[in-house]
Amino acid sequence: MQQDAVIRIVDEQHQQGRKVGEVLATLGIKRATYYRWKKGRD
Numbered sequence: 001m002q003q004d005a006v007i008r009i010v011d012e013q014h015q016q017g018r019k020v021g022e023v024l025a026t027l028g029i030k031r032a033t034y035y036r037w038k039k040g041r042d
Contacts, residue, residue: 003037010034 006029013023024034 004041006034007038007041 006027009027010020010023014020020034021031024031
């Protein structure tokens with residue numbers, strides 16, 4: 001699923017020191033959307 005790939009990419013980039021918002025901006029995804037997807041996985 002595309003959402004899972006985005007979450008994985010953001011998590012990997014964040015572990016490497018990038019800010020979550022910066023990664024999301026690069027991907028063109030709103031912060032609220034990302035966190036809604038992430039919450040849905042839990």
